[in-house]
Amino acid sequence: MKLRYFEEPKIYTVSQLTSIIKAMLESASELINVIVEGEISNWKLRGSHAYFILKDEGAIVNCVMFGAAYKTRDIKDGFYVRVFGRIGVYEKRGQYQLYCDHIQVVSKIGLLYQKFEELKNKLRSEGVFAKPKKEIPSFPKKIGVITSRDSAAFRDILKIISKKYPLVEIYLFHTSVQGKEAIIEIPKALELADDYSLDLLILARGGGSIEDLWAFNEEKVVRSVFSLKTPLITGVGHEIDTTLVDFVADKIAPTPTGAANIAVPDIKDLNNQLHSFLDTGILRLGNRLKMIANLLERDYRILIRNSPQQILVKKSEELEKSFQELMRVFEKKVENLSQRFSRYSEILKRISVRSDIEMFSENLENRIDQLFKLVKSKIIDLTKTLDSTLKNLEALEPTKPLRRGFAIIRKSGKIADISDLVEGDHVTIEFKDGIAKSVIEKVSIRDGTKQNDQV
Numbered sequence: 001m002k003l004r005y006f007e008e009p010k011i012y013t014v015s016q017l018t019s020i021i022k023a024m025l026e027s028a029s030e031l032i033n034v035i036v037e038g039e040i041s042n043w044k045l046r047g048s049h050a051y052f053i054l055k056d057e058g059a060i061v062n063c064v065m066f067g068a069a070y071k072t073r074d075i076k077d078g079f080y081v082r083v084f085g086r087i088g089v090y091e092k093r094g095q096y097q098l099y100c101d102h103i104q105v106v107s108k109i110g111l112l113y114q115k116f117e118e119l120k121n122k123l124r125s126e127g128v129f130a131k132p133k134k135e136i137p138s139f140p141k142k143i144g145v146i147t148s149r150d151s152a153a154f155r156d157i158l159k160i161i162s163k164k165y166p167l168v169e170i171y172l173f174h175t176s177v178q179g180k181e182a183i184i185e186i187p188k189a190l191e192l193a194d195d196y197s198l199d200l201l202i203l204a205r206g207g208g209s210i211e212d213l214w215a216f217n218e219e220k221v222v223r224s225v226f227s228l229k230t231p232l233i234t235g236v237g238h239e240i241d242t243t244l245v246d247f248v249a250d251k252i253a254p255t256p257t258g259a260a261n262i263a264v265p266d267i268k269d270l271n272n273q274l275h276s277f278l279d280t281g282i283l284r285l286g287n288r289l290k291m292i293a294n295l296l297e298r299d300y301r302i303l304i305r306n307s308p309q310q311i312l313v314k315k316s317e318e319l320e321k322s323f324q325e326l327m328r329v330f331e332k333k334v335e336n337l338s339q340r341f342s343r344y345s346e347i348l349k350r351i352s353v354r355s356d357i358e359m360f361s362e363n364l365e366n367r368i369d370q371l372f373k374l375v376k377s378k379i380i381d382l383t384k385t386l387d388s389t390l391k392n393l394e395a396l397e398p399t400k401p402l403r404r405g406f407a408i409i410r411k412s413g414k415i416a417d418i419s420d421l422v423e424g425d426h427v428t429i430e431f432k433d434g435i436a437k438s439v440i441e442k443v444s445i446r447d448g449t450k451q452n453d454q455v
Contacts (some may be wrong), residue, residue, distance in 0.1 A: 235259030
């Protein structure tokens with residue numbers, strides 16, 4: 001289709017176009033005095049002014065109320081209100097907004113909160129929240145993370161788990177975590193992760209407003225979490241945020257970072273426990289062997305004192321039996337201890353804790369040497385700079401020329417050049433070893449090669 005113009009179209013700047021829109025909106029009679037109902041969100045006081053969003057299920061409008069600190073009391077997010085004001089345009093952003101003169105609270109329970117409570121009561125009545133919690137594994141090998149791949153939440157989870165327990169494998173199941181797309185994508189990601197035969201799942205998202213987190217309050221998402229076979233930890237929002245998925249999760253964390261800390265143990269603690277276990281096991285085994293050796297020694301001494309043949313034979317048999325029992329107990333203890341030691345040694349071999357500590361110590365020593373060299377270099381540089389500065393200051397000392405045969409002439413007024421002196425002036429002349437007072441008898445001023453006398 002071709003557009004035909006009967007006259008040359010006018011070209012506007014952005015500012016001109018915005019000014020035209022502003023004039024049209026602000027002059028419309030139906031927009032000069034308006035009353036709008038909706039739910040308050042993102043209420044913020046800056047100085048005495050308030051900035052907030054008024055919303056319903058279909059749209060939002062930005063609002064500003066000047067002097068709100070003196071006109072309103074206890075307004076909070078989630079209040080359902082009636083706002084009186086006018087429509088205007090904020091030209092700098094090209095944005096229309098509602099300038100409020102008065103806010104009337106209709107209800108302190110907003111539409112989203114009502115929807116939240118209604119769905120929570122419905123799911124509770126169906127027994128969804130009463131489902132037994134699955135046990136979180138102590139040593140997971142594979143963990144699935146359901147969140148956005150570009151989110152700070154995913155980066156925090158990776159950082160924590162990699163540092164605490166590097167043996168684990170992490171699988172990312174990317175999904176939107178905000179908006180209408182999230183309501184569709186999160187259940188699909190959960191279902192896919194549940195089919196991967198993982199040990200543990202983490203559903204995470206960083207903080208935000210109630211609107212930002214609302215996808216985690218949708219019935220479809222809650223029921224997807226409910227139907228999982230794999231244990232799941234939720235870490236949605238901040239400490240103060242609660243979503244409906246938290247009620248069906250097997251474990252709740254206040255933040256994504258908190259979820260990562262719950263999901264895995266600390267490898268350093270495991271190493272300490274292993275050494276403690278080995279030390280305790282060896283000590284107990286040694287005490288047991290010592291006790292049995294004492295019993296054998298006692299029996300042997302009794303045999304020596306009771307020398308008849310039949311007693312000797314009987315005691316020999318008892319001794320042999322005791323020895324066999326001792327060997328059986330000893331072999332059993334050694335076998336159990338060996339099995340445990342092998343299991344924990346395998347973990348230590350995989351993470352190379354000892355080599356990591358040696359490497360860390362070596363790096364630390366190198367860094368300390370570098371630090372000492374750097375500090376020493378800085379001290380030398382500062383010393384040189386200080387010496388140079390002192391020499392410069394010494395060169396600027398006013399009395400230093402006196403030691404080279406010069407003199408300083410002073411009078412009550414300023415002497416910048418010869419023109420500041422006139423005949424009859426009383427002056428003081430300072431030498432290196434004393435001062436003299438004099439009277440100016442004649443003043444001669446040089447002008448190029450000429451010499452003028454001033455009387």
